[in-house]
Amino acid sequence: MICDASTTNPAAPRPAAMPIAQHEQSTLLITGLSGYVGQGLARHPALARFGRVVGTYFQHPVSLPGHATCRLDLTDAQAVDALWEAVQPTVVIHTAANFAQPASLTASIVAGTQHVVAAAAKHGARLVHLSSDVIFDGEHPPYAEDASPDPITPYAQAKAQAETLVRTSGLADWVMVRTSLVTGLAPVDPRTQWVWDSVRARRPITLFTDEYRCPVWVEDLAAALLELTQLDFRGVLNVAGPQRLSRYAFGVKLxxxxxxxxxxITAAVVANSGLVRPRDCTLDIRLAQRVLRTRLRSVDEGLLSAHNR
Known part of the structure; x- marks a missing residue:
């Protein structure tokens, strides 16, 4: 475990005070800070309302102005426990997964979550755990919070195992956020960049017309995760965009x-591809729309807002 303190930029604007006073006394730990969602959290102005923030990364060092960052291998139980002893977080947002090394992906998700859950339980921290809509088989949408996982891919199986670890841990204070495709334009998310680069370079690109997701803007997801660190809500919560789109229709809009x-872009159907993928992972987000003050925008709303800037 290697921790580095970052320096604060005194010229940076401070966000308006949030109405939840507990932020000033909270120590927030973010796992997976170098990932796209982690970086979305790092950029969010609400982060400045926490008394202390520590972010962890594994392979790609990142900075967190005004706060500390640590290199952490989540599959190492002793390292995780040592970090908790040193930081004493009151709340944890767990987003980490090692996509850079496919052979280590399952271990980073399953063992990593097991160690995070154990440390959070030992120290009495609230856990905000990030899960995915792909834990479902895609044949029985829309999926509400009480839907049972039925994973059909290795990644989905690992995420479903991680959910089970959270549910059965005995941890007193947790919320499990199931989300969908995370998208953004500043910076551009990797999937969108791949679509744009492929089209510009005239490389063959195929997207499915019968594979449906509910893309969520990274700014909205980050805001929701930070809001949930302080809300008196426990259990599963679907946090995704309100617009159901096929991967092909999404690519066309981008x-x-x-x-x-x-x-x-070549339009295709999953059944003819030979791939094993859940076809329709539409999430029912009505509970999130009632519980959260964060507004979950559609793809069209986000693109229109970006166009008007």
Whole structure:
């Protein structure tokens, strides 16, 4: 475990005070700070309302102005416990997964979550655990919070195991956030960049017309996760966008926004691809819309807002 303190930029604007006073006394730990969601959390102005913030990474060092970052191998139980002893977090947002090393992906999700849960239980921290809509088989949408996981891919199986670890841990204070495709434009998320780069370079790109998701803007997801660190809510919560889109329709919208010709994208169906993928992971987000003050925007709303900037 290697921790580095970052320096605060005194010229940086401070966000308006949030109405939840507990932030000032809270120590927040974020796992997976170098990931796309982790970086979304790092950029969010609400982060400044916490008394102390520590972010962890594994392979890609990142900074967190005004706070500390630590290199941490979540599969190492002793390292995780040592970090908790040193930081004493009151709340944890657990987003980490090692996508850079496919052979280690399952261990980073399952063992990593097991160690995070054990440490959170030992120290009495609230856990906000990030899960995924792909834990479902995609044949019985829309999925509400009480839907049972039925994973059909190795990644989904690992995420479902992680959910079970959280549920059965005996941890007193937890919330499990199931989300969908995380998208953003500043910076551009990796999937969108792949679509744009492929179309610009005229590389073959195929997207499915019958694979449905509910893309969520990274700013909205980050805001929701930070809000949930302080809300008196426990259990599962679906946090995704309100707009159900096929991967093909989503790709077409992204190309139109960037002024690219979507005709370069080949439309296909999952059944003819030979791939094992859940077809429709639409999440029912009505509970989140009631519980959260964070507004979950559609893809169209986010693109329109970006276009008008």
């Amino acid at each position: 190309c139109a926004f960037a002024g690219l010709d979507p005709a370069a």
